[in-house]
Amino acid sequence: MERLKELGQEYPLEIELKAYLLRPDVPPEGRPRQPRPGEEPGVLSEPLRTYANEMGLTNMKRSPLVSYSLKALEATEYAKGTGKVEAFHQGVYRAYWEKQQDIGRNEVLAEVAQEAGLEWDPLRQALEAQTYLRPVVEQFQQGMSLGFTGIPAFLVEGIPMVGLQTLETLRMVAKRVLARREGKGDPEAH
Template structure:
């Protein structure tokens, strides 16, 4: 959802998007854990409000997967994709894999298939994952987020403003306008 809102902002304002890794559930180890239904969710994966409405407004398909994935491998794979200039397409592919297809983002098969679909070298990615090539970067970005007080995703920083959660697009617009008006007045 956040990516859709950022896409719209980029079309409307002169902004540049930079993503950072965030380990959403550091308590989950390799193998993941079964997903527990939250209040308002259904066993077939339907989300609770307000997430359901936000997804619908953004034109996104979102269903809860049966498992909460261990995401460190996918975060490292995304760093590889960024290095190769395919971060956003790869991120979208992983989003679809998890939220639409219910796939496990820890699975090497899933990561390799999505990498290939994005035109990336799956063998090179596999070697980088085997060596934990991007682990230090992912951990550093995670620590930076914690130091800023971020404890969940999506989280956004525009200029001096930091906010989290699935906010409506109008909220993003208002923050962007404030940042840009501040930048203009400081010149």
């Protein structure tokens, strides 16, 4: 998220975070994560470990539980309307990837919301009413049609992007988008 924020400050682009259910088959209570062959408990496997380290995300760990992420995605949609989506989204990532918390639990989402400056009661009510379920499902379906396969999932001026991206990669995309917008074609092709 920090890279997207920085990109948005450097270039006049529309960057849109999208909801994507990485594991739509996970039940509401979550399920134990099955380690990959040769993987140590709590440690990222390759190539994700190297990629995370290159991005400066040295505190990332594999959670022993695969969380039911639908509630967290609905809460993120709620946060979009408050102007606090960046802080909330970062908090959800920290809760899951650094603290190994179950982001499908209300207690965890309440803590993340509070840290992001959101009032829990209105968010809890929105989650209970499933106010943001429809947009999350629609974004997931759109993501499937765009070829999303991971998280974070986002659009840069309508161009689908998935996963942790280096600032260099994001800048390259931004330059191409702006060159096309100005009718100059692809700046990398010259």
